[in-house]
Amino acid sequence: MRVRSVAIRDFRALRAADLAVDGNAMLIGESGAGCSTLMLAVDRVLGAAPRDGLVEIAEQDFHCGRSGARARALSIDLALERTPGVGWPSALAGVVDADESALHVRVRGELGAGGARAEALLVRGGREEALGEAALGALRRSAPSFFLDPESFRAALREPGAAPGPAPADDAASRLVSEVRRIAALGSAASASDVAGALGALRAFVVDWAERASPGETAPTGEALGARVGPIPMPALETIDLVRDPEDPRAAALLMAIGVLCEVARSRPSEPDASPILLLDNIGAGLHPRWLAALAAIVGGLPGQRIVHSHSAELISWVGLETLRRVETVGGVATVRSVNVGSLSGAQSRRIAHHIRRTRAGALLSRCWLLVEGESEAWLLPEFAHLLGVDLRVEGVQCVEFAQAGLDAMVRLADMLGIGWVLLVDGDEAGASYAGVAESMLGRRPADAHIVRLPARDIERCLYGWGFARVYEKAAGRGASARLRRAGDPQGVIRAAIKAKSKPDMAIAVLEEAHRRGPDATPPEVRRVIEIAVAKARGRGGPWSVGDGGGARGARGRSRK
Structure with missing residues (x-):
């Protein structure tokens, strides 16, 4: 037996939330999103209690809004289903019929002058009936939950x-x-x-x-x-x-x-055929990555259903995309998003699993993805953001290279998980093709809020024309750069510079020069894509601008035309 869904109203940190799971689940979300509250709701129904057949509800369990007033009523609806291929536990013979596919339990709490009280109900066909102490005790022994933080x-x-x-x-x-x-x-x-x-x-x-x-x-x-x-x-x-x-x-x-x-x-007393439900709340906090890897492997081998909440990219990298549940909460109302793996091809799922889950798992915790074609952009954009007074990590923005997993798969994944995204593409034919793919997936969303094209064939050519020519000429060598300049071949200068150094080394050289020159060294298109990404991460309606006071100190300055 395992949890299929939990719905709560006015319980602790959340006014409302609905979580559906299919077996094991990994809850991810920012601090205060309500992941712990969702797990506590399950444990309040199935966990240990001073009296096995009663639900304990206290005043602090009732949601308290911004006004400071507590809700007077709360509810927790829990749906459980049989483990595939296994019947209902024998202890529940008097609670659920053998042919029923799900068991619905509702806990209703009220807060009055005399304090808090709660009752457990069995819901069948929309009708409620009391769930007695013996029946609730049998349920807890058959599907005991263990909440661990x-x-x-x-x-x-x-x-x-x-x-x-x-x-x-x-x-x-x-x-x-x-x-x-x-x-x-x-x-x-x-x-x-x-x-x-x-x-x-x-x-x-x-x-x-x-x-x-x-x-x-x-x-x-x-x-x-x-x-x-x-x-x-x-x-x-x-x-x-x-x-x-x-x-x-x-x-x-x-x-x-x-x-x-x-x-x-x-x-905890349990039935011989009990199915444990493990609720693990941020248990890897503060552990070294080696210990996290060991702990993740061990938890993955434990029997029973596992619902885990973690901020650790190391732990997240161990789970399948289908188990992810991303929780976002606004005004006490939680939205839970998941990945419909059926909408991804087998090849897409494998590429995403390697590229995102194994090497960029932290991106799943971000607010916005800045999708880029290659390694140069991934090196350059965070540092140009620093020039503008912005730390992309603090803002919840992460540069994600999309070429390995495929742009369509990355956009689809971001949309399913509710992660904002903005695409920076080159000005060549490949960039136009990528922009076309992204536009086809926008629906009614505006293209200019999601796609930025460079005016040159690639980021290096853009930088060359925005005042960094001497950096590339110096790296290419005086003789080679002079000859190529006379031939009117700036792209040749760039190729020679990259051949003499490397793309990462050239990115570092450009950034050193950019830091010397200050915010005005940022190309307009790079500035714009950063502004859009930060605006999405902050939840604003329009692009944030370093000129409107939204950036950190020292970020003002006018782009060159």
Whole structure:
């Protein structure tokens, strides 16, 4: 059983939000977008409570608007579905019929003079009926949710006043928690044999958990367990050599992640055929990329449904495009966007997966993409923006090269995720073709707010004509540049300069000269594309201009004509 959708009204940070998922999901959004609130809503229905059959609602759970007034009512609607190929858990026989495809639960809260109160309801065919304590308890034992954030991880590893010691031998979870705490207490004094003992407890726990996730099957070992766990097969544990590499992040991450999960899970009663729902909120915050990679691989191998929220490009790069849910919130109302992978060809999906998900995953967190043809533009535009007093990273603008993945796929992806975009193309035939592709995808949107064409065949020729000729002539060599100038061949000068240096080196030379000259060194078309991108990122209706006071200090200045 797994979550299919959650809809909330006036719960915590959000006035309204509707989230639909198909299996696992990765929630991305800026701070305050409401990702954590969506996960907390799921946990409020399915998570642990002082009384298993009751929903706990407090005054702070009711949305508070800008006026400071709290809503007087809230609701959480949760739809659950059967795991594909598996029937409903046996404990829910009296709650849901065997032939029903979904189970709809509604939590309604009211805030009155006497405080907050809540009730749980079962929704069938638009009609509501009370969901009793026994039924809600059975639901929570059948689909227990575990909400974990950075503080949960730290708290689970702390046990004030308790000395680490052996746990009951027949309790795999308790033994693992005890071993994790023992290693944490030893710190750098932990030996390879100490950690090996903890890994043994981990193996026992994973076998036990895998058996619980697939009741009725023989507990898997070796290759069979590796096939089930996926990204972290059991043979991989044998390759962790703590003697040669005591800082191998996989060992520590395995112990930390699964040890903490079972510390939380072991306190929750569950049915033999339960399907756990893991709600992981920014758990990789502050971790080194090596640890993040290890943690991502481990989380990806855990059984049950996983709904993860992260600001980490490293974690995002590990998930498929179909799992992404981008959350944007304005005035307390959240909009959730996802990728319709069916609208992309197989080749497009593969190229995007490599180019964006694997090498530019941070772009998925941006507000606006500045789509460029090649590496020169990607080097130059952020630095020209600095000349204008703008930090593109702070504004949420990222330069993204589109040639590898294809312009149509990149524009389609940006539109599906609600990411603004503006295209800078060369003035040659290829640039005209790219502009035509982009125009065909605009619909009713204005072309001049999305497409900027350079007046020259490429960015280098544009810079050459905008006062940077001497930079290229110097790089090409005095003799070659003089001969090519006499022949009226500036493009030859540019080619000679790039051959003598390289495109990145020439970009650096141009930028050094530009910083010497100041904001006026920015070509008009480059200035315009930056203005459009910043305006989109800031959510303005029209292009922002460095001359209207919108830029940072020192950004004023008139472009040369």
